[in-house]
Amino acid sequence: MSPEAASPQLAILQFLNSLQSPARILVAISGGSDSTGLLLLLDEAVKAAPHLKISLCAATVDHALRAGSADEAREVAALCASLGIPHIILTWQGDKPKTGIMAAAREARYGLLAAAAESLEADLIVTGHTFDDQRETLAMRGMRTEQLSTGIADAVLFDRRFWILRPLLFSARADIRAFLKERGVPWIDDPSNEDTNYERVRTRRQLSADTGAEGNIRAAWEERLALSTKGAEWLGRYFTLHGGLLGQVMLDGLRQDRAVLDYALGRLTAVFGGQPFAPGRAHMERILAFATGSEPGRMTAGRVVFDLRRDGLYLTRESRGMVPLVLPPGEAGVWDGRFEVANASASGVRIEAVGVGTKPRSSLIPVLVTGIQPPRVGAVNDLTMREESSAPKDLRALDSCDEHRNEGGWGRGLPKAAAKRAIAASPIALPFEESVPTAKSEGYVRLMPYFAPFDRFLTRFDFIFANRLSSVFATAPYARLPLRSIDGKTI
Structure with missing residues (x-):
């Protein structure tokens, strides 16, 4: 190597x-x-x-x-x-x-x-x-x-x-x-x-x-490795994940080195937007200008809503363009570039977004969320998806809370609008055929966070950042390189 x-x-x-x-x-x-x-x-x-x-x-x-x-x-x-x-x-x-x-x-x-x-x-x-x-x-x-x-x-x-x-x-x-x-x-x-x-x-x-390609390659590799390392440190210090769906960058994190912010925020945008690549240069310049500005407000780029508040920058998937995923029994797929879904139930399922204002439906399929933490039935991290209602409990609780402080569930202390957008963009499992009854004995739909820019193809240059991201989302770490050394240096 x-x-x-x-x-x-x-x-x-x-x-x-x-x-x-x-x-x-x-x-x-x-x-x-x-x-x-x-x-x-x-x-x-x-x-x-x-x-x-x-x-x-x-x-x-x-x-x-x-x-x-x-x-x-x-x-x-x-x-x-x-x-x-x-x-x-x-x-x-x-x-x-x-x-x-x-x-x-x-x-x-x-x-x-x-x-x-x-x-x-x-x-x-x-x-x-x-x-x-x-x-x-x-x-x-x-x-x-x-x-x-x-x-x-x-x-x-x-x-x-x-x-x-x-x-x-x-x-x-x-x-x-x-x-x-x-x-x-x-x-x-x-x-x-x-x-x-x-x-x-x-x-x-x-x-x-x-x-002169060899010299350019080596310089680019060293630069990317350094950014991955610094980006992982930035993620650990300045980024918080709420309910597995709403990201928050602390204000101090927006004042860090521009190149590190570009790298980390670009990849977070791809993750929350379910896109395989970070936004292009023109879009990233627009995102960075907004994120480092002094005026609170909202903007959308890369399928992500950026909500700048007094306590930081919130990121969540915008509430449109989420195409339903239909899975026969025993099959798996990726929904919206954000969730890996395996249908372990006995009937076909349709995965779609909860959506704000969704009315209760009588037949929801139980959801099992897996990761390195103990599995949780009927939840996406702290979002409850119950059989008797398609609306998460926390979404109902948000209806009576003020703009900045929610009284119930994971949304406590978060901006109401940002929390509602996060819940609206969360997945829900429905029978593919509405006439088919669903029972708990039939099994579960298994969900796991999916990182579109990393989970299909992950270069070793982004490995450190991606692994830290897995830790933040409480998913399994990535497989380590099967090497003892790279370029003669022990790893």
Whole structure:
């Protein structure tokens, strides 16, 4: 995992020595030069160092997007068999989107790789991304923003389950191909790599030989790591979560270093808005100008209502645009980008927002909220969702309280309007078919907070901040990196 690797062989040796052992590595191999080189390099290094107690397995994802892809996957399977490496092929099934195909393929690919890792009992996944890929990514992002980009991360936690590591991220594709030629091992050239309809292909052809990318990457990584650490400290000192739905930033927290406030508040906005990314630069400038101003008031950005008061800045989901989620028995999904939902009941359910002024409904499904704290039935943290009424008890209590001090439940001492917005944006579970009766004996709908910018793809640079956020929300911590060291430094 060192950006100063002189060759692919040295990069792989440094990577294996940095791993916690024993370990079983799943190699994602498409048959192209980069992933084939990765497999061969790892195979040679592992066989030469049995004391490391590291084993390999491999998986090929057939996206089924072009003729011949299934044959190519079988060629890869034959190569793995010749090396004695267990291998499986997974095919992307179902209809493919007409737009955004590359992003959809990426989502499908990593989901299938995670399934393969579970099947083959792997501890981590490695991919063959190279320095060439890194330079292309930096160039593409540079055309969209002037901000310093971290580019492709060398370590990403996928779906809170598996770390995806990229040991060749600072090795050149030409060196990997030279290694394969020395071994007499062919690779498959994907014709899409020459298709100028794709931005990456156009960017690749325009890149100069030297862009100074390595220095920029290292600087960006160090900056992001520092911000993650400082952002976590800021979160612990200046942020309070009320009822699992209403965030409060203390006034002193709004007076801290601008870069740290930008980082932390941007990611909180994504979490409360259920969005995978922090707001763009223009929106963040607007949010920061409002949050650090002296005039109380409200504004909306990134699906979040910001309510600036004398005692701080309150954040909650705005009360619109929350699309219902329908789940058959035994299925799971993410509602509004904010809650992971598992239907453990015996009937189909519909998850939707409580909404201000919701009238009681006769058949609600019990909700079980899970986390590291003891499970609570019928509650989202301190919000009660009872079978006899769809309106939370605390919402009813708010009707008779004044603007700043509520008498009942978690809303005590909070601005009435902010508390009502938080409750209105909370989830409720209803039978999908209104005619189907629901009984407690049928089981529960399980809810857990979901962090849209982190829970699907979490880079190691944001790990410290995300882990502190998990603590604030009383959810399970993220899986730690399966490494003993990074860039030669013990972790």
